[in-house]
Amino acid sequence: MTETRLRTYTHLAGYGLTTLFIAVLAMQNLRYGFYPLFYLASGLALLTLAGIAYTVLARRQQLRAPGHGFILAALNGIVVAALFTLDHADISHWCLPLLVLNLLILPLRHGLILSLLTATLLTLFLLIHQSLSDAVLVGFAAIILISAGALYIWHYDHMAQSAEDLAITDPVTGAHNARFLDETLQKEISRSNFTGHPLSVIALGMDYLDQNRDLHGEAGLAVFYREVTQHLFGVIRAGDTLYTLGQGEFFLILPFTPEEGVRVIAERVRRSIAEREWPVVGSTTFSLGCTTRIDTDNLADALRKRACHALSEARRRGHDSIWYSVGEPPSA
Numbered sequence: 001m002t003e004t005r006l007r008t009y010t011h012l013a014g015y016g017l018t019t020l021f022i023a024v025l026a027m028q029n030l031r032y033g034f035y036p037l038f039y040l041a042s043g044l045a046l047l048t049l050a051g052i053a054y055t056v057l058a059r060r061q062q063l064r065a066p067g068h069g070f071i072l073a074a075l076n077g078i079v080v081a082a083l084f085t086l087d088h089a090d091i092s093h094w095c096l097p098l099l100v101l102n103l104l105i106l107p108l109r110h111g112l113i114l115s116l117l118t119a120t121l122l123t124l125f126l127l128i129h130q131s132l133s134d135a136v137l138v139g140f141a142a143i144i145l146i147s148a149g150a151l152y153i154w155h156y157d158h159m160a161q162s163a164e165d166l167a168i169t170d171p172v173t174g175a176h177n178a179r180f181l182d183e184t185l186q187k188e189i190s191r192s193n194f195t196g197h198p199l200s201v202i203a204l205g206m207d208y209l210d211q212n213r214d215l216h217g218e219a220g221l222a223v224f225y226r227e228v229t230q231h232l233f234g235v236i237r238a239g240d241t242l243y244t245l246g247q248g249e250f251f252l253i254l255p256f257t258p259e260e261g262v263r264v265i266a267e268r269v270r271r272s273i274a275e276r277e278w279p280v281v282g283s284t285t286f287s288l289g290c291t292t293r294i295d296t297d298n299l300a301d302a303l304r305k306r307a308c309h310a311l312s313e314a315r316r317r318g319h320d321s322i323w324y325s326v327g328e329p330p331s332a
C-alpha cells in the first residue's frame with residue numbers, strides 16, 4: 001500500500017470516528033433538551049464531514065493537503081470558543097478526541113502546536129471555572145494523550161523515512177540507485193524547462209571492467225566502488241547528485257551546469273580518478289560521456305541514453321577519455 005493511500009485511509013478513519021463521537025453527543029443533548037450544545041455538536045459534525053469529503057477529493061495529494069489545517073483549526077477554535085462563551089463544563093470532554101485527531105492528520109509539528117494550544121486553553125478554562133484539582137487532572141491527562149500520540153507518530157515517520165532511504169539507495173556504494181535516477185532526472189528536466197537554467201549529465205564507466213573483475217573479484221570491486229563513490233562525493237558540488245548503475249557505471253546529474261561547465265567537471269573527475277592509487281585495484285581509469293539538455297529534451301530517458309551513447313563513444317575512442325554529445329534539435 002502506498003503512503004498516500006495509507007494516509008487517506010487513516011484520515012478517513014480519524015474523521016469518521018470523530019463524526020460518530022460528535023453525532024452521539026448531538027443526539028444526547030437533543031434528548032435532554034440542551035439545544036445550544038446540540039447545535040454546537042451539529043456544526044462540528046458538519047466540519048468533520050467536510051474533512052471526510054476533502055480527504056476523498058484530495059486523495060492523491062494526502063501527503064501535503066493544506067485544507068486539513070484549516071478544518072482542524074476551525075474544529076479546535078469552535079470547541080475552545082464554545083467552552084468560554086457557553087460556560088458549559090461538559091464541553092471540556094469534547095476536546096480530548098480533537099487532541100488525537102490533530103496529531104493523526106496534520107504534520108507532526110503542526111499537530112503538536114494545535115493540540116498543545118487547545119490543551120492549554122482547556123486547562124485554563126478549568127482553572128478559572130472549576131477547581132484546581134480538575135484543571136490539574138485534565139491537563140495531565142491531555143499531556144499524556146498528546147505525548148503518546150506524538151511519540152507514536154514520530155516513530156512511524158522515522159520508520160517511513162528509513163524505508164524510503166533504503167528504497168532509493170544502492171546497498172553497496174551508499175549513492176542513490178538507478179530507480180531514483182529516472183525520477184530525479186525527470187524532475188530536474190522539468191525544473192530546467194521552467195527556470196531556463198542549464199542542466200548537464202555525465203555517465204561514468206570503469207575501464208577494463210572484465211579484467212578488473214577477474215583480477216580482484218566482485219568483493220574487491222565492491223570495496224573499490226564504495227571508495228570511488230566517496231571520492232566522487234568529494235569532487236562534486238552541493239546540488240549535484242550521484243547514482244550507482246551497477247557494472248562499474250555511475251551517473252551524475254549536474255543542475256545549473258552549461259556545456260563549458262560539464263567539460264570542466266568531467267575532466268576534473270577523470271583526472272582525479274586516474275591520478276590516484278586505489279587500495280584494492282591500484283591505478284585505474286574511467287571513461288566519461290557527457291551531454292547538456294537542449295530545449296527539446298523533455299524526457300529523462302532520452303537524456304540518459306544520450307549520455308550513455310557518449311560514454312560508449314568515449315570508450316571506443318580509447319579509454320580514460322571524455323566524449324561530449326551534442327543534443328540535436330528535430331529537423332524542420
Ligand SMILES: Nc1nc2c(ncn2[C@@H]2O[C@H](COP(=O)(O)OP(=O)(O)OP(=O)(O)O)[C@@H](O)[C@H]2O)c(=O)[nH]1
Pocket residue numbers: 235236237240254255256257258260261262264265
Ligand atoms: N555541477 C558542477 N559544475 C562544476 C563543478 N566544478 C566546476 N563546475 C563547472 O565548471 C565551471 C568552472 O568551474 P571552475 O573551473 O571550478 O571555476 P570557478 O570559477 O571556481 O567556478 P564556480 O564554482 O562557478 O565559482 C563552473 O562554473 C561550473 O559550471 C562541480 O563540482 N559541479
